[in-house]
Amino acid sequence: MSKKLVFYTNPRSRGRIVRWMLEELGINYETKVIEYGAAMKSPEYLAINPMGKVPAIQYGEEVVTESAAICTYLAETFPDAGLAPLPEEKGNYYRWLFFAAGPLEQATALKGLDINIPAEKQGMLGFGNFEITLNALSKALMDNPYIAGNRFTAADVYVGLSIGWGMQFGMIEKRSEFVEYWERISQRPAYLRAQKLDDELIPKA
Structure with a gap:
């Protein structure tokens, strides 16, 4: 069974960076919008990102935060898209x-x-x-x-x-x-x- 990729974001955030990256990859992913305030600081989301910020992704058991790190990780994890460096x-x-x-x-x-x-x-x-x-x-x-x-x-x-x-x-x-x-x-x-x-x-x- 293939791993699921979950994208945690808010459209008024740097999550737009990761959204663009995901669309460049052309892969399937699930979007979870996290509202500012209580939801972003909830125990459930803090288990994903202890900073209580978006964006974040979870791919199988792996969690990645920080937009630049996410872009790098995705480029390397999905090399067929050709976005990793030669x-x-x-x-x-x-x-x-x-x-x-x-x-x-x-x-x-x-x-x-x-x-x-x-x-x-x-x-x-x-x-x-x-x-x-x-x-x-x-x-x-x-x-x-x-x-x-x-x-x-x-x-x-x-x-x-x-x-x-x-x-x-x-x-x-x-x-x-x-x-x-x-x-x-x-x-x-x-x-x-x-x-x-x-x-x-x-x-x-």
């Missing part, structure tokens, strides 16, 4: 996936909180400052059409939505390389399907 793509793939989950996430979060890091304290942070972070990402996308090279991978799901959301909410400036990259990947059928599925859930969430 040998020559691994350097860029892992580099920029973890960059988006670390320095970029930190930089945009602090910017959103209007926290300015004094120049003499920037060495304490993994991203240094916001401008350095964006410049590094800009360079990566000037060099290649996709974040790992010449083709779409799971890293583009995570990095792409980080950039897309960042521009949408005014956290990331609309540099031409960001806009062109986002336009390139946001027209993928799997992304459009994922958006439709989550949008339809919003009145119920």
